[in-house]
Amino acid sequence: MNLDVVIIGGGLVGVASAHFLARGGARVCLIEKGDLNRGASGQNAGSLHFQMEHRLVEHGEAMTALAASMLPLSLDAIDRWGGITSELGEDDLDVVMHGGLMLAETPEQVAKLERKRAHEEKWGLPTRMLDQAEVREMAPYLTDTVLAASFCPVEGHGNPRLITSALARSALAQGVEIRSGTGVTAMRRRDGRWEVDVTGPDGEGDRIEADMVLNAGGAWAGRIATLAGLHIPVLPVALTMNATTPARPLIGHLIQHVGKRISMKQLREGNVLIGGGWSARMHRKGDQFDLSRRPASDLDSIQGNVTIALDLVPELEQMHLMRSWTGTVGVTSDSLPILGEVPQAPGYYVATGGSGFTLGLTYGALMAEHMLTRKTELDIDLFSPARFNHVNMFMGPK
Ligand SMILES: Cc1cc2nc3c(=O)[nH]c(=O)nc-3n(C[C@H](O)[C@H](O)[C@H](O)COP(=O)(O)OP(=O)(O)OC[C@H]3O[C@@H](n4cnc5c(N)ncnc54)[C@H](O)[C@@H]3O)c2cc1C
Structure with missing residues (x-):
């Protein structure tokens, strides 16, 4: 051909x-x-996160402004994920876009959230700030240390x-x-x-x-x-994911945090997926990382990741960690x-x-x-x- x-x-x-x-x-x-x-x-978490992630807003205003230039890609992605089931003529691709919350627990984090949201507003991403009472009403499963959140109504998750x-x-x-x-x-x-x-x-x-x-x-x-x-x-970076055993419907949103590495969502089967950029250990072969092998899990990462999840959603304590796995993502310099x-x-x-x-x-x-x-x-x-x-x-x- x-x-x-x-x-x-x-x-x-x-x-x-x-x-x-x-x-x-x-x-x-x-x-x-x-x-x-x-x-x-x-191997990924399947998050459809359109708000600017924690890692993009933690290095000051100039870097945040540069990262905001990716928002037109997110706007395009919102339309594509919204239409992919009918575009492919598939019955069920398990794409859920019920909204996502990015949380703040300190006054400094609230200020950072507001600065982030100003960039998003400038580029046309639909987000709005919720105060403590509004967060409680929308997401009663969250700890009451959450002071505010930015809400994006089209965030969610897809099934990798x-x-x-x-x-x-x-x-x-x-x-x-x-x-x-x-x-x-x-x-x-x-x-x-x-x-x-x-x-x-x-x-x-x-x-x-x-x-x-x-x-x-x-x-x-x-x-x-x-x-x-x-x-x-492009640098290979090893990441960790965690999943709980299935539980009753509890978490109805994609959860992220403006000051902490966390992403959380509950699948329709009831499992809660917990990730957000916690590392795993890449194997080495001579002076190279060995990309032919799945990275090894790191217990400190799993514990750190799950601890944040438990702090934010106390009811997770009723669930058991069922599985942790790793994957390698390509990150540009x-x-x-x-x-x-x-x-x-x-x-x-x-x-x-x-x-x-x-x-x-x-x-x-x-x-x-x-x-x-x-x-x-x-x-x-x-x-x-x-x-x-x-x-x-x-x-x-x-
Ligand atoms: C644990 C984890 C969680 C993540 N969570 C999220 C998330 O929630 N949301 C999000 O947006 N992103 C997330 N990501 C990032 C996302 O998964 C990746 O950015 C995305 O899947 C990259 O897709 P890709 O097709 O570029 O790469 P890949 O899916 O890695 O595909 C690259 C392919 O190239 C093949 N290949 C390599 N060398 C050769 C060769 N010589 N010849 C032929 N083929 C070759 C490989 O076998 C591989 O199949 C996560 C990543 C990880 C690891």
Whole structure:
């Protein structure tokens, strides 16, 4: 097949890109080293968090203002998640958008929440402040140390186990070739096209050619870029998640905190998922982190994470911790996503970083639009890999 695009990585970002590219008429092959959705996309907390997270507002006003420039991506994501069930013609993708609360427990945190909300208001994100009495009325399950909260009525959660496979079904139906168990081992640009060398499930080698390559490798994106002689500064970061045993319906919102690392939600099965950016331990191999192994759990992280959850929702004490697991996310050096074509490597595109579950559909749609039309309605210049031109002056072997 005369391919337009080879996508590397079968997580949410790669598969969503395949779906939208195919919908735009592109001939696409997606290659995934392991199985689809076995990376961060299948291990995450599933939070659809559109408010600016704790990690984005804890480094002062200038960094908060920069992070606020991602809010147009969140606005796009709100529409995409709201419409994805009907877009894919699926009965039930378990997408819940009942609202989310970001909590504050000290006067300083309330002030930070107000500053955060001012940025959100400027960019048009629907949020409003609730005082202590309003929080109690809306979320009586929360501890009474909560002084205020910002409420976003469209926050919620999606089911990481369902969305990627639904998008993959749609991509396949539109003619996308998906090759699982197939890892990219080398790539080069020759005569205006990209040659991508891969190794398949039985160790057999193959070469795929296409006009464009999309690196959707998540935590592996930096390593995949190296295969093309490029620097893409994505750092693999290991995170922990926790789930309780099922309980009666209690927590009706996505819960976050402006001053603490916590995300919490109750699934329809009754389990409460507790996360929010607590670390796990990556294995090492020589002087590299070993990304082929699932990170090890860290008991201090689990305890720290669960302690905050218990402080905020005292009734959690009635539940048992059922399972903890880890996953590896790709974090960019400046916390902004990397979306677009690498100027030194025409036809080589990257989509990674940021809150890739919440924004995964948006990344996929934007990349398809960008790759097919060379422009996007939403301005993504700020997220271009061109901001790393200063480290990509010399491209590696052609
Ligand atoms: C524990 C945890 C909780 C999180 N919680 C949230 C949350 O609540 N909300 C939110 O918005 N985000 C969350 N995230 C982040 C989110 O999960 C990721 O940003 C998102 O899933 C990234 O998707 P992706 O497709 O880019 O990467 P991935 O899903 O990691 O997919 C990358 C794929 O590339 C493949 N690959 C690697 N090397 C090669 C190669 N050489 N050849 C071919 N394929 C290759 C990998 O096998 C992998 O399947 C969380 C992440 C973690 C780990």
